Amino acid sequence: TLIYIYIFIDVFFFCFFFLQLRFLSLSSLSFNNMSSSIITRLLIASCTICILLPHNVWGRMAFEKLTDYDFAGTTYYSVKNLSLYECQGWCREEADCQAAAFSFVVNPLSPTQETQCQLQNDSSAHNPSAAPQRSANMYYMVKLQLRSENVCHRPWSFERVPNKVIRGSDNALIYTSTKEACLSACLNEKRFVCRSVEYDYNSMKCVLSDSDRRSGGQFVQLVEAQGTDYFENLCLKPQQACKATRNFANARVGVSEEKVAQFVGLHYYTDKELQVTSESACRLACEIESEFLCRSFLYLGQPQGSQYNCRLYHLDHKTLPDGPSTYLNHERPLIDHGEPIGQYFENVCDKSSSSGTGLNTSAMDKLDTLPISFDATEDPTLNITRNDVNCDKTGTCYDVSVHCKDTRIAVQVRTNKPFNGRIYALGRSETCNIDVINSDSFRLDLTMAGQDCNTQSVTGVYSNTVVLQHHSVVMTKADKIYKVKCTYDMSSKNITFGMMPIRDPEMIHINSSPEAPPPxxxxxxxxxxxxxxxxxxxxxxxxxxxxxxxxxxxxxxxxxxxxxxxxxxxxxxxxxxxxxxxxxxxxxxxxxxxxxxxxxxxxxxxxxxxxxxxxxxxxxxxxxxxxxxxxxxxxxxxxxxxxxxxxxxxxxxxxxxxxxxxxxxxxxDFGDEKREFFKADPSTDFAKDKTVTIIEPCPTKTSVLALAVTCALMILLYISTLFIYYMKKWLQPHKIAA
Incomplete structure (x- = not known):
C-alpha cells in the first residue's frame, strides 16, 4: 500500500508540472533547458528515495526446495543444459517466476548430466491441499517472501518434506496464518538454534525445534502427518548443522559402501567439484563450505592430471524420500565407463540432545527436565560422589532424568565423560535401543503403546526398565539398570533414585509426572x-x-x-x-x-x-x-x-x-469499512495472507518518514520551478513601444 501511494503522488506531481508548462505556453529555450534539468533532478530524487525505502516493505526473497517431488504448474519458459544454480538464479531474477522445476537425465556414458529447467508463473505448491507427485532426479524450488533479516544468500533457505513431522522434539509452539510467517519465526528465533519447522495448514500451528532428521536418537524419526509439512533450516552455519559434534562416516543403509558410492556418483547432482590431494582435504572442504550446507562428499582417489577428484553434495540418504531403500532398489549400470567409484561419506551427528558437547542443553530441555534428588536406601551417610549409586568403577557418573510425554517416556542421560555402549529397554534390546558412540549426552524414548518397548501400565501409572550397557553384546556388573515410572500426579515433582539390592547390576528407581498440554x-x-x-x-x-x-x-x-x-x-x-x-x-x-x-x-x-x-x-x-x-x-x-x-x-x-x-x-473504529477475516479452510483461500501474529501489517516509522520526505521534496521542486519562472519573467526587460 505504501508503494502504491508513493507512485500515485509521484505521477500526480509529474503530470501537474507538465500541465502548468502547457498552460503558461512556455517556449523559451533557456527555460526548457531549466525545466529539463529540474525534471531530471526530480526523477533522480524519486528513484533514489524509492530505492532507499525499507526493504522490509516487501520482505526478503527466499526459496524452499523439494527433492524428488514435483508440483503441477504453468510453465512459461523452458531451457536445457543449465546448472541447478543457474536455473534457480533465473527464477530469482524473473519477477513472474513463482517456482522452478529442475530435472536431469542419468546417462553413464555422458561426461555431463543432461538437465532441463522449467520456470513457472503459477504453481500449486502454494496450495496446502495440493498433493505433490513423486519424480526421480527432480529438484522443485518455490519462491517465498520471508520477513526476516536472517535470510541467507544461499540458493534455498529451507528443505520441504510434505506430510511429515518429527514427534516429541518441539521447542516452541506458536500460531501463524501463513507458512511464510512460520519459516520467518524460525529464522528469527534467538533462544535456541532452530533446525526444523513443522507447519499444520489446518490448525495454523507452527512448531519450532532444535532437532532435525539427523539428530541422534530414535525420537527424531519422521512420521506421516497429513496436512502438515516438515521444513529443515538450510541457513545454518556449518558448525550449527549438528546439536553435538559433526562427523563424517560411511552411509549405513544396509548395502555395501561400493554400491552406495556408485549410486551417488551417478544419481546425485554435483553441487561443487574440486581437486584435492587427499580424502581428508575433501572432507575439510565439505566441513567449511559456506555457499550451501554440505551434507556429503565423494572422494575419487588420487588426482590424475587436471581432473576433479572431490565432489560435494547438499544431499544425503536422509534427504531422499525413500531413505535407505533408495539404494536397495538400485541396479548397477550395464556399461562400465571405467572411472573410479570412489569413497562416499555422509554428515553424521553424534547421538546427543545437547546443542554442543558437554552438559549444556537447549532451552526446552531446561523447561522439561524435572528436579532430581538422590536417596540412598542402604547407607544413610552415602554422599553424592564418584562412590554413589550413579557412578561405576570406571569413574563414569550418570545424570539421568525423565520427561513424561503424552505418548512416550523420554529418558535423558548425561555423563561426566564420553560413553560408549548401548541404552535399551530391558527385554526389548532389538526393538527399543540406541547405540551410543563417544557421547556425553543421549536420549532413549520408550513408547507407551505397542510391544516395541514393552512399557507396562496399571491405572494410569506407566513403568519400564532401562539398561545402560557398556559392551555392545554382553551385560556386566558395571552396567546400570533404572526403573522408570511416570504417573499423572501434579503434586509429585521429584525423581527419586533408590538402590534395590536384589540383583547385579543394581536397579535404580525413577519416578516422574507428565507435562500438561499447551493452552x-x-x-x-x-x-x-x-x-x-x-x-x-x-x-x-x-x-x-x-x-x-x-x-x-x-x-x-x-x-x-x-x-x-x-x-x-x-x-x-x-x-x-x-x-x-x-x-x-x-x-x-x-x-x-x-x-x-x-x-x-x-x-x-x-x-x-x-x-x-x-x-x-x-x-x-x-x-x-x-x-x-x-x-x-x-x-x-x-x-x-x-x-x-x-x-x-x-x-x-x-x-x-x-x-x-x-x-x-x-x-x-465505527467509521471504518467492515472487513471480516474468519478462519476458513486454507485449501479454498490459500493465496490470502492473513498473518497477524508474526507479520507487522502497519508501515514502519522509517517508511512513513521516507514517504513524507518524498512528498516534501516534490512540492519544493514544483514551487521552485514556478518561482524561477516568474522571477525570470519579472527580471526580463520590457520592450518600449515606439
Whole structure:
C-alpha cells in the first residue's frame, strides 16, 4: 500500500508540472533547458528515495526446495543444459517466476548430466491441499517472501518434506496464518538454534525445534502427518548443522559402501567439484563450505592430471524420500565407463540432545527436565560422589532424568565423560535401543503403546526398565539398570533414585509426572466463528482452551491487553485472578476444560492491534475459583488454583507449572469499512495472507518518514520551478513601444 501511494503522488506531481508548462505556453529555450534539468533532478530524487525505502516493505526473497517431488504448474519458459544454480538464479531474477522445476537425465556414458529447467508463473505448491507427485532426479524450488533479516544468500533457505513431522522434539509452539510467517519465526528465533519447522495448514500451528532428521536418537524419526509439512533450516552455519559434534562416516543403509558410492556418483547432482590431494582435504572442504550446507562428499582417489577428484553434495540418504531403500532398489549400470567409484561419506551427528558437547542443553530441555534428588536406601551417610549409586568403577557418573510425554517416556542421560555402549529397554534390546558412540549426552524414548518397548501400565501409572550397557553384546556388573515410572500426579515433582539390592547390576528407581498440554487463546464472535478483525463494541467470546481428554484443569491470572507497539497496556485480570474492571472485561467462567469471558471489543487510542497475554497455570481436576469484589459485590472468577493438602500435614502445595500465552486481534473504529477475516479452510483461500501474529501489517516509522520526505521534496521542486519562472519573467526587460 505504501508503494502504491508513493507512485500515485509521484505521477500526480509529474503530470501537474507538465500541465502548468502547457498552460503558461512556455517556449523559451533557456527555460526548457531549466525545466529539463529540474525534471531530471526530480526523477533522480524519486528513484533514489524509492530505492532507499525499507526493504522490509516487501520482505526478503527466499526459496524452499523439494527433492524428488514435483508440483503441477504453468510453465512459461523452458531451457536445457543449465546448472541447478543457474536455473534457480533465473527464477530469482524473473519477477513472474513463482517456482522452478529442475530435472536431469542419468546417462553413464555422458561426461555431463543432461538437465532441463522449467520456470513457472503459477504453481500449486502454494496450495496446502495440493498433493505433490513423486519424480526421480527432480529438484522443485518455490519462491517465498520471508520477513526476516536472517535470510541467507544461499540458493534455498529451507528443505520441504510434505506430510511429515518429527514427534516429541518441539521447542516452541506458536500460531501463524501463513507458512511464510512460520519459516520467518524460525529464522528469527534467538533462544535456541532452530533446525526444523513443522507447519499444520489446518490448525495454523507452527512448531519450532532444535532437532532435525539427523539428530541422534530414535525420537527424531519422521512420521506421516497429513496436512502438515516438515521444513529443515538450510541457513545454518556449518558448525550449527549438528546439536553435538559433526562427523563424517560411511552411509549405513544396509548395502555395501561400493554400491552406495556408485549410486551417488551417478544419481546425485554435483553441487561443487574440486581437486584435492587427499580424502581428508575433501572432507575439510565439505566441513567449511559456506555457499550451501554440505551434507556429503565423494572422494575419487588420487588426482590424475587436471581432473576433479572431490565432489560435494547438499544431499544425503536422509534427504531422499525413500531413505535407505533408495539404494536397495538400485541396479548397477550395464556399461562400465571405467572411472573410479570412489569413497562416499555422509554428515553424521553424534547421538546427543545437547546443542554442543558437554552438559549444556537447549532451552526446552531446561523447561522439561524435572528436579532430581538422590536417596540412598542402604547407607544413610552415602554422599553424592564418584562412590554413589550413579557412578561405576570406571569413574563414569550418570545424570539421568525423565520427561513424561503424552505418548512416550523420554529418558535423558548425561555423563561426566564420553560413553560408549548401548541404552535399551530391558527385554526389548532389538526393538527399543540406541547405540551410543563417544557421547556425553543421549536420549532413549520408550513408547507407551505397542510391544516395541514393552512399557507396562496399571491405572494410569506407566513403568519400564532401562539398561545402560557398556559392551555392545554382553551385560556386566558395571552396567546400570533404572526403573522408570511416570504417573499423572501434579503434586509429585521429584525423581527419586533408590538402590534395590536384589540383583547385579543394581536397579535404580525413577519416578516422574507428565507435562500438561499447551493452552491456546481463541476469540469468537456471537456465531462462534474465530475472528481476527472486529469493530469496537462487537460482542466477543474470549476463550482459553486445552484438550478435553486430559486430567488437568486450568486457571488464568495476570492477563494484560497491550497495544500493538507495546507502549500502552491495561491489566484486565490481576495477579489473584480477578478482573480489574468487569465492565470492560468480566471474569472467567468454566466451560468444560476451557475458560471463557464475554466482553465487548475495545482498542487503544494509538493502535488498532490489541494483544492479549495471560499467565495460565494447571490444576489436577477442576480449579477452585477466586472470590472477587466489585462495587461492594462478591463474585467468583476462575483465576485461582485449587490448593492441594499434603498427606502429612495441613500446609498446602502448589504446582510450579505455568505458561504465558498471547493472541492478537485487530479492532476497527465505527467509521471504518467492515472487513471480516474468519478462519476458513486454507485449501479454498490459500493465496490470502492473513498473518497477524508474526507479520507487522502497519508501515514502519522509517517508511512513513521516507514517504513524507518524498512528498516534501516534490512540492519544493514544483514551487521552485514556478518561482524561477516568474522571477525570470519579472527580471526580463520590457520592450518600449515606439
Amino acid at each position: 491456546r487463546i481463541r476469540i469468537l464472535d456471537t456465531r462462534q466463528r474465530e475472528v481476527e478483525t472486529v469493530r469496537i463494541g462487537d460482542r466477543l467470546n474470549f476463550r482459553i482452551e486445552i484438550p478435553e481428554d486430559t486430567p488437568y484443569g486450568i486457571f488464568a491470572r495476570s492477563c494484560v491487553a497491550m497495544a500493538k507497539d507495546a507502549r500502552t497496556s491495561f491489566k484486565i485480570i490481576d495477579d489473584d485472578g480477578c478482573p480489574t474492571d468487569p465492565t470492560i472485561f468480566p471474569g472467567f467462567t468454566a466451560d468444560g476444560n476451557a475458560l471463557q469471558s464475554t466482553y465487548e471489543a475495545f482498542r487503544f487510542t494509538e493502535s488498532y492491534g490489541v494483544i492479549f497475554q495471560c499467565n495460565v497455570k494447571y490444576c489436577l481436576g477442576p480449579c477452585e475459583p477466586a472470590v472477587c469484589e466489585w462495587n461492594m459485590e462478591s463474585f467468583e472468577s476462575l483465576g485461582r488454583r485449587r490448593r492441594r493438602r499434603s498427606v502429612e500435614g495441613n500446609d498446602t502445595k502448589e504446582a510450579d507449572e505455568d505458561m504465558n500465552i498471547s493472541q492478537e486481534i485487530l479492532v476497527l
